[in-house]
Amino acid sequence: MEMEKLVSLCKRRGFLFQSSEIYGGLNGFWDYGPLGVELKRNIKEAWWRDMVSGHNELVLAEEAPSLFHMVGLDSSIIMHPQVWKCSGHYDLFHDFMVDCKESKKRYRHDQIRGRWVTSRGAEIFVATQVGGEEGDKETEQRALKYFNLRSKQAEELAWNGPLVSLTTVADFSKVLAPEAKTLGTLTAPREFNLMFKTIVGALGGEEDAAFLRPETAQGIFVNFKNVVDSSRVKIPFGIAQVGKSFRNEITPRNFTFRSREFEQMEIEFFCHPADSPKWYQYWRDRRFRWYLQLGLASSRLRLRDHDKDELSHYSCGTADIEYAFPFLPPGEFGELEGIAHRGDFDLRSHMEGKLVRQGEQLVVESDEHGKPRHRGSGKDLKYFNDQTRERFIPHVIEPSAGADRGTLAFLCEAYQEEQVEGETRLVMKFHPRIAPVKAAIFPLVNRDGMPEKAQALYGELKKEFAVFFDDGGAIGRRYRRQDEIGTPVGITIDGQTLQDSTVTWRDRDTLQQKRLPISQVKEELRAFLAPAQS
RNA sequence: GCGGGUGUAGCUCAGUGGUAGAGCGCCACGUUGCCAACGUGGCUGUCGUGGGUUCGAGCCCCAUCACCCGCUCCA
Numbered sequence: 001m002e003m004e005k006l007v008s009l010c011k012r013r014g015f016l017f018q019s020s021e022i023y024g025g026l027n028g029f030w031d032y033g034p035l036g037v038e039l040k041r042n043i044k045e046a047w048w049r050d051m052v053s054g055h056n057e058l059v060l061a062e063e064a065p066s067l068f069h070m071v072g073l074d075s076s077i078i079m080h081p082q083v084w085k086c087s088g089h090y091d092l093f094h095d096f097m098v099d100c101k102e103s104k105k106r107y108r109h110d111q112i113r114g115r116w117v118t119s120r121g122a123e124i125f126v127a128t129q130v131g132g133e134e135g136d137k138e139t140e141q142r143a144l145k146y147f148n149l150r151s152k153q154a155e156e157l158a159w160n161g162p163l164v165s166l167t168t169v170a171d172f173s174k175v176l177a178p179e180a181k182t183l184g185t186l187t188a189p190r191e192f193n194l195m196f197k198t199i200v201g202a203l204g205g206e207e208d209a210a211f212l213r214p215e216t217a218q219g220i221f222v223n224f225k226n227v228v229d230s231s232r233v234k235i236p237f238g239i240a241q242v243g244k245s246f247r248n249e250i251t252p253r254n255f256t257f258r259s260r261e262f263e264q265m266e267i268e269f270f271c272h273p274a275d276s277p278k279w280y281q282y283w284r285d286r287r288f289r290w291y292l293q294l295g296l297a298s299s300r301l302r303l304r305d306h307d308k309d310e311l312s313h314y315s316c317g318t319a320d321i322e323y324a325f326p327f328l329p330p331g332e333f334g335e336l337e338g339i340a341h342r343g344d345f346d347l348r349s350h351m352e353g354k355l356v357r358q359g360e361q362l363v364v365e366s367d368e369h370g371k372p373r374h375r376g377s378g379k380d381l382k383y384f385n386d387q388t389r390e391r392f393i394p395h396v397i398e399p400s401a402g403a404d405r406g407t408l409a410f411l412c413e414a415y416q417e418e419q420v421e422g423e424t425r426l427v428m429k430f431h432p433r434i435a436p437v438k439a440a441i442f443p444l445v446n447r448d449g450m451p452e453k454a455q456a457l458y459g460e461l462k463k464e465f466a467v468f469f470d471d472g473g474a475i476g477r478r479y480r481r482q483d484e485i486g487t488p489v490g491i492t493i494d495g496q497t498l499q500d501s502t503v504t505w506r507d508r509d510t511l512q513q514k515r516l517p518i519s520q521v522k523e524e525l526r527a528f529l530a531p532a533q534s
Numbered sequence: 535g536c537g538g539g540u541g542u543a544g545c546u547c548a549g550u551g552g553u554a555g556a557g558c559g560c561c562a563c564g565u566u567g568c569c570a571a572c573g574u575g576g577c578u579g580u581c582g583u584g585g586g587u588u589c590g591a592g593c594c595c596c597a598u599c600a601c602c603c604g605c606u607c608c609a
Binding site: 027250251472 | 535545567
């Protein structure tokens with residue numbers, strides 16, 4: 001499937017529009033049209049029902065290690081700036097980057113190292129991305145090449161010190177960039193703000209700077225104690241949240257896949273450290289099944305465990321649920337959801353201050369005065385189990401899903417072109433639960449009382465379902481119009497309806513028709529749209 | 535951020551300096567008894583945006599924005 005066809009359909013039928021389109025658009029922002037908003041809402045509501053409101057804490061869920069609670073939360077988008085300092089986003093999201101004008105490569109300023117060397121009367125800084133002995137070797141080879149020396153002439157290079165960071169270099173005109181052949185090809189370091197900055201207060205200045213959240217998770221962590229104290233939940237339990245997040249992506253691309261404003265569906269699941277591996281496994285498998293049940297094909301969906309060296313510094317296990325989007329090269333997958341075992345990193349950070357890894361331990365990062373680099377709240381976020389009299393910091397399992405990425409995956413998956421009697425039928429094969437319109441109601445022709453009967457049925461169904469009424473044009477055309485927006489059922493009032501009160505039920509995917517009493521339509525639709533068990 | 539391509543009606547696209555077009559879609563009326571029927575009529579454009587050259591610009595030049603492809607980046 002070509003992506004342009006889907007993008008065109010999305011615009012033509014009102015799933016997705018470019019943001020601010022009449023003003024030329026805005027890179028990285030998208031609007032959901034009348035059908036798109038229904039689709040995305042259905043996905044978010046399916047998630048909320050399946051994960052939160054539909055969860056029965058009295059019954060052991062399939063494959064769950066034990067009973068557990070689930071509750072929801074809706075926290076603010078703008079939070080105290082200290083939240084992002086302790087979470088690590090503030091430091092990680094403020095990168096200084098340098099560009100190489102020769103190689104067109106971009107580097108993180110603090111990740112380039114190099115050595116000062118003098119030869120043939122010139123002193124230059126030979127830069128590399130490699131550290132340690134490898135870095136020494138590489139800088140020597142590149143210095144030899146630059147000065148046109150043979151390997152045996154290495155003693156003509158006078159090294160003026162060990163590998164040091166590029167951040168110690170003020171004058172870039174003597175820097176030989178990692179993949180350049182000439183000096184001074186690096187631009188001055190430029191700051192990349194990956195978090196959206198804003199000002200709180202009408203008279204606010206720079207000291208009133210705050211950030212739009214880059215993830216919803218932190219709103220859950222900072223409310224952990226509030227939820228425990230107010231809701232009678234006991235560990236293990238999860239807090240779920242759906243909401244907008246914002247990141248200044250350097251290169252927004254691939255339709256809505258990498259947007260600067262996007263919506264997340266996140267769960268932070270709190271459990272006893274000893275049980276956390278089992279819970280990690282549980283969420284990892286359950287979340288994968290959820291996508292399968294809503295209709296993503298197993299051939300394009302995969303569950304991928306991160307390698308050890310891919311794990312964040314705090315994580316003891318992460319898996320991605322990935323989809324083979326059509327805009328990616330064959331064999332490549334894009335992330336829909338990450339399930340991470342985050343240990344006690346987040347709660348501890350908000351207690352003690354921003355943490356860094358020191359060997360096997362996480363310790364509070366300190367500044368040059370030996371004080372915490374980013375001070376925590378100082379509040380005790382431990383959990384007390386009054387049965388066992390145990391007090392501990394819970395471990396956290398985080399299934400973090402992208403609502404827009406999920407929506408895009410369902411759109412890609414649904415798009416089908418079929419040959420029907422020599423003509424191309426464009427059909428969106430959405431799972432009935434997420435289809436924007438559940439059923440279309442048609443009078444076969446506009447006479448003999450058929451419109452009246454159809455309108456009455458429409459009015460009755462509309463109270464409970466998203467249904468659509470269409471009496472325009474030939475019946476075949478009306479079916480095809482609904483196929484294009486993925487309506488799973490067409491219900492037609494015809495001549496026979498007037499005699500025996502039965503209607504035609506037409507299935508989108510099989511094109512098969514069956515008759516059923518008009519009085520049973522509601523019940524049939526209910527059964528058709530019922531969630532699968534998970 | 536770099537290089538290449540594209541931008542004209544709701545969609546797909548034609549239009550190489552001289553009166554803005556086609557197909558599809560959409561709307562109305564008639565017709566129409568189950569898979570994009572037919573007839574008649576109708577709506578639709580700051581030619582992405584801003585500036586320049588020219589008697590005259592959709593077309594040439596400059597800038598800018600957006601989208602696509604390839605690099606780069608992706609906590």
